[in-house]
Structures are given as structure tokens and as C-alpha cells.
Amino acid sequence: MTLSPLLLVLLATASALTEAKCVMTQTCVNPDNEPDYDACIPEAHKEPADPEPMTGDGWPSVIGGGNCTTATDCNSKGQCVNSACVCRKDGMAAGPHCDQFIIQCPAYKDSACCSWQQNQAMAENFKLLASVFAQNSAGGCDACAANLMSLWCGLVCSPEQDQFMHMAHEWPSTNYRQDPMTGKEKVKVLELNVALAKEMTCAIFDSCKNTAMASMAAAMKSSLGFLNYQMQAGAVGHGEYITLAFNASKDKSFDHDVLKCSNYSEVVETRETLPTQAQLLESIASKSTDDKQCPCVFSGFNTKIVAAAYGLLVILAFSWSRWKNH
DSSP: OOOOHHHHHHHHHHHHHHSOOEEEEOOSOOGGGOTTOTTSOOEEEEEEEOOBOSOSTTSOSOBSOOBOSSGGGGTTSEEEETTEEEEOSSSSEEBTTSOEEOOSOGGGTTSBSOOHHHHHHHHHHHHHHHHHHOOGGGTOOHHHHHHHHHHHHHHHHOTTHHHHEEESSSTTOEEEEOOTTTOOSOEEEEEEEEEEEHHHHHHHHHHHTTSHHHHHOGGGSSHHHHHHIIIIITTGGGTEEEEEEEESSSTTSBOOOOOBTTBOTTHHHHGGGSOHHHHTSHHHHOSOSTTOOOOOSOOOOOHHHHHHHHHHHHIIIIIOOOGGGO
């Protein structure tokens, strides 16, 4: 039995319509990950693009191993051992001479919508995110930080980006917004509409709601407020403004597994699928299953923890840690 030419065309068209595509990218680097840097922001594809593996120019193919005589030859991000660079195991450094950024979202390494420039931006942002939301013993929750990193990895790198993300305006979908973190009145942003699975968003909020940062801010006391803070107030400085919709159905919305703050011992088996910096968080990196629990019941304000969290927020807004200088 042979298929008619018309049927073949229809089948090919249907396949093309359902093929996963990318709608956003970034082709520039923001030096030092500075906030409100209008010269370099994420960009909308004029036409949907195919996802690609995390290989080629800009992507690291190795971690260390480059010839060296001193640590300076290793970009000061590693040590020179037996004439070869050994990069720091900080979830950041990669490349022969430790001058690149390790892949942040290994779950998508074979097929991704993110560029190496976005990988670099996420590396720097994840470092800040961990300092604010992680550390079980210091008012944070490693499960929360890991969940937020996984969310950003999915939004930026998922090869099915066009299923849950759409531009808010006609191409190039840019606009100007006030940055509430720095007070700058007009910051250039790419405006996006993103649909998230409702169950996932509630689960992420449950893992984060009792962290010191979420507990001290009235705007973060609901799943909508908490995630809007991440996608709007926290994202404007990096050239994005995301309007969220929460779908009861998982169709046409982004969804991923979420670590529960009450018990996330499953990471012992699934650690390698998590974002690279999430894998290094203290309780997640541990081989024990007894420490995979955050304080899930808020027991009142600890003024020292809240003060520390507020201090980190100030650092996040105004100092923006310079990884390359440390």
C-alpha cells in the first residue's frame, strides 16, 4: 500500500506543526552580569528556531586540562597541577583554562533552546539565587533553591519552549520597564507570556514559603506573588519581564518535577539531572538521606536570619557579585 502525495503532504505538515521550537535566545554577553544593561538582553526569534545540543562555539567541551605554568594561566579559577589546569568545583568554571562556564542545565544538554550566552548569565544568576534561598541551617532551603534553578533552566532551555512561551508583543517584543530593584526608570526588556502548570507552581512555593527571604516580604506570601517577584521584579534588571498564567492542565504549560521541602531524599538517585549548581548545595551534594529536609513549618521571625536575608537582597540589587574577580 502506498500513500497518496496529498496524504504525505498532510502528514508532513502535521509533523511540522507539532515539532518543538524555540522562541527566545540571546546572542550577546552582559559584562559582569550588570543590572539594567540595555545593550545586551534576551531576544525573540523572528521565526521559531530548532533546538540544538549544547556543543560548539562558546560551550565548554572539557573542564580543565589546559597547559599552564601558574594559576593565572587557569584564569584564576583553578590551580595549575602538574602543568595542567584543575578548575574549581564551584558549578561555574569550565573550559581547558577554566575561562568558560560549565553547562548549568544538563537535563537539556542534548536538545536546548538556550545559547551559551544565556548559560553564562544563568551561571551568575544561580550563584546569587543560591546565596539568597539555599542553606537549610541559615534560614533557606536547598530544595527551594534547586526548584527555582530547575524552573529557570526549563523556561530558558526547554526544547519545547514554544508550547508554553509566547511574545507579549509583535517582534521584537521589547518594551521599557522600571526596575524596582535599582530604581532606574526605563530599562529595556523582552516581554514574554509564560504558562506554568498550576500544581508545579504551588509545589515550588511550598518548598520556598518558609525561607527567610519569602517570609519577610508580603509580596512573596502566595505562589502568584512569589513567582511574579522572580519573573518581574527580579528579572527586569536582566532584560526580561514575564507575565505568568497558571494552567490547571499540563497541556501548553511548562511542568517539571519538584523537590518537596519535607523530604527530597530522591535526589540521591536523580542528582545528576538537577542544575549543576543545585547539585553542589550542601544537603543535595550529601550522600546521606537523613539531611534532605527543610523546616517546612514557619516558627516565627528570626531577626538575625531576616536581617541576613535582607542584606543579601541589597547585595543582589546593588552589588551583583563579580564572580570573575573572586
